[in-house]
Amino acid sequence: xxxxxxxxxxxxxxxxxxxxxxxxxxxxxxxxxxxxxxxxxxxxxxxxxxxxxxxxxxxxxxxxxxxxxxxxxxxxxxxxxxxxxxxxxxxxxxxxxxxxxxxxxxxxxxxxxxxxxxxxxxxxxxxxxxxxxxxxxxxxxxxxxxxxxxxxxxxxxxxxxxxxxxxxxxxxxxxxxxxxxxxxxxxxxx
Numbered sequence: 618x619x620x621x622x623x624x625x626x627x628x629x630x631x632x633x634x635x636x637x638x639x640x641x642x643x644x645x646x647x648x649x650x651x652x653x654x655x656x657x658x659x660x661x662x663x664x665x666x667x668x669x670x671x672x673x674x675x676x677x678x679x680x681x682x683x684x685x686x687x688x689x690x691x692x693x694x695x696x697x698x699x700x701x702x703x704x705x706x707x708x709x710x711x712x713x714x715x716x717x718x719x720x721x722x723x724x725x726x727x728x729x730x731x732x733x734x735x736x737x738x739x740x741x742x743x744x745x746x747x748x749x750x751x752x753x754x755x756x757x758x759x760x761x762x763x764x765x766x767x768x769x770x771x772x773x774x775x776x777x778x779x780x781x782x783x784x785x786x787x788x789x790x791x792x793x794x795x796x797x798x799x800x801x802x803x804x805x806x807x
Contacts, residue, residue: 626685657681657708664700667741669734672703673697681708695727699738703745710747719751726756740766 633649661678665671670693677688678701689697702797710717725738756762783791 653708653712654680656711657704660704660707661700664703664745666740667698667737667745668696668700669737670696672702678704681705692728692730695725695730696734696738699725699741703741706747707745717747717750719753720746721753721755723755724757725754736763736766739763743768 656731657674657680658678665673665678670689672688672690672693673685674688677683677685681704685694685697685701689806706720707714722742723795726735730738739762742752
């Protein structure tokens with residue numbers, strides 16, 4: 618019986634050591650989460666200012682998993698969401714330095730933006746895209762782009778009759794080239 622008790626005490630000691638290690642890891646994770654959240658909040662505050670949104674309180678974006686939906690209405694909502702997505706992008710870039718994928722933005726001028734907001738939106742997009750990141754920006758009227766904000770190395774593609782970049786005759790070739798990679802991406806476990 619003494620031997621059994623000693624064995625159980627040794628097992629209990631091992632369990633306590635593992636528990637202590639897990640608790641320490643949890644503390645590190647909580648500190649990391651706090652620093653990520655603080656960085657995200659700072660970017661949100663900065664980016665909301667950049668896109669001229671003054672209707673949100675810190676409580677509206679207190680954590681990175683909050684959806685902006687209550688206080689930002691009308692033309693403020695699309696600009697708030699733009700700021701939030703860029704805050705996510707910059708936070709991910711800082712805390713997970715993985716490969717930066719191209720950034721695709723389609724029709725950033727939602728909800729009838731006034732000329733001052735149009736300028737703020739495009740200045741924001743061009744200045745806050747990550748360094749070295751490719752930007753694909755779709756807009757119905759290229760005339761809304763303030764010429765001074767467009768980077769000198771930007772290439773403009775104007776779609777004429779049909780509003781698409783890929784012709785039906787090209788689908789098979791493109792799928793052959795990227796289909797396997799796309800399937801692998803969908804199956805990847807992170």
